[in-house]
Amino acid sequence: MDSLKKYHLSEEAKIVTSSLPGEKSKALLKLQEEIESSIVSYPRSMPIAIKRAKGSIIEDVDGNYFIDFFGGAGVLNVGHGNEYVLKYVKEQQSDLIHVLDFPTENKLNLIEKIIGHLPEEIQKDYKVSFGGPTGSDAVEAAIKLAKIKTGRDGVIAFTGGYHGMTSGALAVTSDTFFRNHITSLMPNVHFVPYNYPYRDKSTTKENKNNISGIEYFKNILNNGHSGIIKPAAILIEPIQGEGGNIVPEDGYLEELVRIAHENDVLVIFDEIQCGFFRTGSFLEFMNTKAIPDIITFSKGFGGIGFPISGLIYKKEIEAWGASAHIGTFRGNQVSIAAARGAFDFIDEYNIGDYTKYIGIYLMDNLKQLQLDNPFIGEVRGRGMMIGIEFVKNKSTKEPFPEFVKKLRTECFQRGLLFEVGGHYNNVLRLVPPLITTKKIVDNAIVIMKKAIAVCQEGYLEPTFN
Numbered sequence: 474m475d476s477l478k479k480y481h482l483s484e485e486a487k488i489v490t491s492s493l494p495g496e497k498s499k500a501l502l503k504l505q506e507e508i509e510s511s512i513v514s515y516p517r518s519m520p521i522a523i524k525r526a527k528g529s530i531i532e533d534v535d536g537n538y539f540i541d542f543f544g545g546a547g548v549l550n551v552g553h554g555n556e557y558v559l560k561y562v563k564e565q566q567s568d569l570i571h572v573l574d575f576p577t578e579n580k581l582n583l584i585e586k587i588i589g590h591l592p593e594e595i596q597k598d599y600k601v602s603f604g605g606p607t608g609s610d611a612v613e614a615a616i617k618l619a620k621i622k623t624g625r626d627g628v629i630a631f632t633g634g635y636h637g638m639t640s641g642a643l644a645v646t647s648d649t650f651f652r653n654h655i656t657s658l659m660p661n662v663h664f665v666p667y668n669y670p671y672r673d674k675s676t677t678k679e680n681k682n683n684i685s686g687i688e689y690f691k692n693i694l695n696n697g698h699s700g701i702i703k704p705a706a707i708l709i710e711p712i713q714g715e716g717g718n719i720v721p722e723d724g725y726l727e728e729l730v731r732i733a734h735e736n737d738v739l740v741i742f743d744e745i746q747c748g749f750f751r752t753g754s755f756l757e758f759m760n761t762k763a764i765p766d767i768i769t770f771s772k773g774f775g776g777i778g779f780p781i782s783g784l785i786y787k788k789e790i791e792a793w794g795a796s797a798h799i800g801t802f803r804g805n806q807v808s809i810a811a812a813r814g815a816f817d818f819i820d821e822y823n824i825g826d827y828t829k830y831i832g833i834y835l836m837d838n839l840k841q842l843q844l845d846n847p848f849i850g851e852v853r854g855r856g857m858m859i860g861i862e863f864v865k866n867k868s869t870k871e872p873f874p875e876f877v878k879k880l881r882t883e884c885f886q887r888g889l890l891f892e893v894g895g896h897y898n899n900v901l902r903l904v905p906p907l908i909t910t911k912k913i914v915d916n917a918i919v920i921m922k923k924a925i926a927v928c929q930e931g932y933l934e935p936t937f938n
Contacts, residue, residue, distance in 0.1 A: 474827055477908045480552050481528030484912040486888025486920065487538035493886055495535025498522040518881060519543075519890055526553035529909045531890065540905075540917050542891040547714065547746045547858075547904040550773035551815050551824070555908075558776045561814030562807055569806050574603070574799075583809050586816045587785060590755040595764065599785050603804030606780035608745040608771035609637025612708070614798050615767045615784055616641050616659075619706035619739045622792035627661040627704035629693070629738075633716030633896050634667065636708065636743055645708050648715070663701050665690050667713060668721035669896075671851045671862060672870065687728050694736040706739040706767070711757040714746035717895030718860030718902050720853055726763035739790065741767040745782070749773035750819055750907060752856035753829035760855065766790055776815025781808035819907075828907045831914065832856040835903070838918045846925060848876055848932070857909070860894075861901040872897035876928055883924035889917055 478484065494502060501522035505513065521533040529552060531539045541553070551558060565579060584601045591599060604610040616628060630645035637643065643651060644659035652658065666686045673685035693699045711726055713719040733740050742765035747757040751773055754760050758768070771782035819825060836852060839861060843849040850864035863873040877899050881891065892902045
């Protein structure tokens with residue numbers, strides 16, 4: 474779409490320094506190390522200091538241009554610094570910034586947009602609640618609402634799931650790396666396997682149409698000797714993000730919802746990363762026939778990086794009264810204005826359909842790379858949420874995190890940024906802005922090809938001798 478070109482700083486990477494990081498970046502990285510907490514993580518794998526960004530392009534302080542397929546961890550759905558959205562922001566900043574949860578036209582207009590983008594047949598069934606500024610806040614609120622409504626305490630979460638870093642959100646996050654030194658998190662959380670088509674031992678057809686993971690989940694709720702008391706809710710990402718951009722089998726989410734509802738268990742879909750048109754549809758559940766009771770949102774809802782989070786939930790599970798869940802910065806008016814602007818931009822430019830188109834184009838290019846690469850086990854995803862899983866051997870599917878780590882460095886040196894994730898840290902995760910142009914995709918593929926060729930040199934000969 475040619476009309477999107479103007480929303481980008483450039484359409485290609487440009488490395489002007491003799492090495493990366495450049496001298497100015499080195500100085501700022503050194504200062505950061507001296508005065509900022511050691512908890513800083515992203516600059517360790519992408520060592521640059523950033524000056525500005527527009528669209529899908531980041532410029533560092535040394536004048537290097539990088540193609541951003543990281544997207545602020547899936548936040549920048551309509552790109553860095555989108556001037557269309559910034560008009561809404563600037564107008565709101567001049568009028569009103571902070572009013573707690575008082576009604577404003579700005580906020581109520583956004584709620585109407587959110588509900589109006591749900592499937593028409595269910596719009597009347599849902600309402601919206603804003604929480605604190607992060608996705609973790611939304612997850613905490615969703616769990617609290619489910620517990621209050623059901624009077625029960627437990628939560629079933631899924632392996633590979635990521636839901637945030639606050640106590641409750643971390644308790645339902647499966648990665649033990651984040652919990653190794655913390656022993657007092659929310660109790661009564663139980664993990665069950667997430668449907669992982671590439672790694673599940675049997676396909677649906679081989680398993681007589683029993684979708685992988687469903688029987689295990691059903692047994693937990695139906696078997697009085699499962700050891701797990703009926704929970705308040707299940708919490709699941711319709712597409713796993715940090716877990717490796719895993720798209721479950723068709724029918725999996727529908728079966729989970731059916732079984733949960735048969736057992737009077739509420740269903741929470743965490744759409745913080747896969748929502749807000751990331752997969753082409755407004756929310757990922759709309760690509761299925763599964764209807765959740767509660768939906769968490771954050772990340773991309775701020776359009777260009779403004780912090781916002783909240784819940785979309787069925788009116789029938791309304792269970793809390795005034796002040797039952799509060800927060801000083803819930804529903805910040807400037808973030809709300811940014812979300813309104815992002816909605817209008819997406820509708821005007823038909824970004825939902827464009828996301829599907831450009832996502833297929835990117836996937837097709839990546840699958841071509843897969844044909845020539847012995848280490849790419851799977852290319853998967855939907856829309857602009859794509860994962861490339863690297864393995865040492867396509868038959869054994871042994872994870873190959875060393876290759877991915879090296880590949881990220883080689884791509885970085887050529888001007889391409891992306892995140893690494895997956896159950897085994899062997900998945901190249903792509904969550905670029907949804908407005909990324911075809912030319913930017915082409916240039917990113919060129920970088921990947923060159924980087925993969927360099928990375929393969931150290932592995933091909935011993936693998937095939």
